[in-house]
Amino acid sequence: MSAPEDAPRHEVAVLVRPGVRPMELGLVHQILGGARSADGEPLYRVRTCALHPGTVPTDADFRVVVGHGPELLARADTVVVLATQDDHEPSVVADPGLAEALASLRPGTRLASICTAAFPLAEAGLLDGRRATTHWLSAEAFRCRFPRVDLDPAVLYVDEGEVLTAAGEASGIDLCLYLVRRDFGAAVANDVARRTVVPPYREGGQAQYIARPVADAGPGTGTAAARERMLADLARPWTLAELAASLHVGVRTLTRRFREETGQSPLGWLLRRRVERARELFETTDLPVGRIADEVGFGTATALRRHVCRELGVPPLHYRRTFRGG
Structure with a gap:
């Protein structure tokens, strides 16, 4: 699909703020700016703006010079808000100038955020009642501050129609390719991906990159001994009755204490530990x-694949290729 020859280009405004991450700024221009019609004409006009045009510091050792101010936002078809190194700070996120700029968007303007730029969108109430994502390291802070947002930290991006959010910095590539695919079709998006040397679609979500701790409750708690036994022998087919007996309590008491101390059921906790070991x-x-299925207690390769796919979003061999290169 390509735009008619006489169609105006889709206007994209990229909003940068002090502390912007250069990679995000570059990838939006590279992906959206690289989309071409069958005749080689640009399909988007991508321009950068700031709340205060001029020299804007990045989170690296250089600055960028931005010639456009927030007036660009009111004329844009799509606005992309980039993250900063300080998006977690309430004083930064609640900047009244930013809220005013976002309020200037025309009805129907598509709004997208990359990484922690979901914070200012949520602060402005633009994500209330919507599903969204942000970087997995910031997920808990986001949930605490914005309980009215349905946060999904396991995905690379979320499309809620007029509002889209991407996870970490590189997820901006996935989101921008998705926008191209949505606006102009798979052929155009695939062409951009080939020339940028990135996959047109990345399998799995953010879950495969989240580093989860193995222990999530201290040794002095009521179920610590049971957890230590399970971790020492993951291959064993543990049962609730067996675990409860080891602590000299009933199954109901064991389950209640596990939920109080870890937030999970005993077998749910064990499943997560087995996936982490795998x-x-x-x-x-x-x-x-x-062999790995035997060592971690899943018994069969089929069971291991099922649980790994559910927890990490990708099959085991895909995960191994990604993180080991084999």
Whole structure:
């Protein structure tokens, strides 16, 4: 699909703020700015603006010079808000100038954020009642501050129609390619991806990059001994009755204490530990899937694949190729 020859270009305003991450600024211009019609004409006009035009510091050792002010936002078809190094700070996110600029958008303007730029969108109430994502490291802080937003930290991006959010910095590439695909079709998006040397569609979500701690409750708690036993022998087919008996309590008491101390059921906690151990073995060894399934207690390669796909969003061998290169 391509735009008619006499169609105006889709106007994109990229909003930068002090502390902007240069990679995000570059990738939006590279992906959207690289979209071409069958005749080689640009399909987007991508321009950068700031609340206060002029020299804007980045989070690196250089600055960028921005010639446009917030008036560009009111004329844009799509506005992309980039993250800063300080988006977690309430004083930065609640900048009245930013809220005023976002309020100037025309009805129907498409709004997108990359990484922690979801924070100022949420602060302005633009994500209330919507599904959204942000960088997994900031997920808990986001949830605490914006309970009215349905946060999904396991995905690379979320499309809520007129509002889209992307996870980490590189997820901006996925989001921009998705926008091209949505606006002008797969052929145009695939062409941009080939020339940028990136996959046109990245399998899986952000879940495969989240580093989860193995222990999530201290050794002095009521279920610590049971958790230590399970971690020491993940291959064993543990049962609730067996775990409860090891603590000299009933199954209901065991389950209640586990939820109080870890936020999970005993078998749910064990499942997560098995996936994490499998994940470690995929990253650090060449063991076949069936062998890893035995070592972590899933029993069969089929069961391991099912649980890894559900927890990480990708099949085991895809995960191994991504993080081990094999």
